[in-house]
Structures are given as structure tokens and as C-alpha cells.
Amino acid sequence: MSTMIFVNLPVKDLDASKAFWTKLGYAFNAQFSDENAASMVISDTIVAMLLTEARFKDFTHKAVADTATTTEVLLCLSAESRGAVDELVDGAVGAGATEPRAAQDHGFMYGRAFEDLDGHTWEIMWMDPAAVQGDGVTHGVS
The missing domain is CATH 3.10.180.10 (2,3-Dihydroxybiphenyl 1,2-Dioxygenase, domain 1)
Structure with a gap:
């Protein structure tokens, strides 16, 4: 499991x-x-x-935590594409969320963030799979 x-x-x-x-x-x-x-x-x-x-x-x-004055956690979810990042964040803003910062575009990686109704920060990011293949780094816990 x-x-x-x-x-x-x-x-x-x-x-x-x-x-x-x-x-x-x-x-x-x-x-x-x-x-x-x-x-x-x-x-x-x-x-x-x-x-x-x-x-x-x-x-x-x-x-x-009072999310108006403190950050308790940054939650990051991956998205399937740059467009999916924009779709989710735009939908969140349309549903009442706020966008605390400008998009971050690094070419191979693109992300935006929103703060939900309770001020929890959700970062949504897409990363080009080709950019992370064969990076030689062991990910996860052994």
C-alpha cells in the first residue's frame, strides 16, 4: 500500500x-x-x-494559527500542465480565494498560488517531465 x-x-x-x-x-x-x-x-x-x-x-x-498574520504551512500540489495550473488557480480566485503573489515561471517549471477562504496557502505547480528525468537524485525515503 x-x-x-x-x-x-x-x-x-x-x-x-x-x-x-x-x-x-x-x-x-x-x-x-x-x-x-x-x-x-x-x-x-x-x-x-x-x-x-x-x-x-x-x-x-x-x-x-491566525492565517491573516502568520503562515502555518505551504501546501503544494502538482498539475498536469501549465494550463491546468492556471485553470485551478483562476477557478479558486473566482470562487473567493486570493492570489498572494505573481506566477513563477522558470521555463521548465511554472507555478501559481492561492489562499483559500481560511487563508491556507495552496501552491499549484507544473514541471516539465523531461527536465526531471535522469537527474541522478534519489527521491523519497529508503
């Missing part, structure tokens, strides 16, 4: 967050969702758990 990642994110309004992500084409796993949490399926191995702030606090003794 592949290693999975479950990213837990606090949200102020669970219904608004679900509506935002639904507009971007993401679905939710009802088996792991309730009035305090929504299990957003990003891929077969990536799930974002959107938790009400009260539910999120059940898992930590630290204060929930």
Missing part, C-alpha cells in the same frame, strides 16, 4: 469551505465527514481533512 497523507486544516465555516472546494471539482468522502469535519479527496493518496476550529483544537494544545 502506498503511503498516504492526511492534511488536517482548521476552517471557520465548514459549509463555506466545502462549497468552495466543490466549485473547484473536489469531492468529499461522506464516510469520514460530519458536521465538524469534511474529508476532501485530492487523490488516491492525498486527503485534506477540513475541521471546524473547535474540532481541530481537539488534536493540539497550541493555538490555531
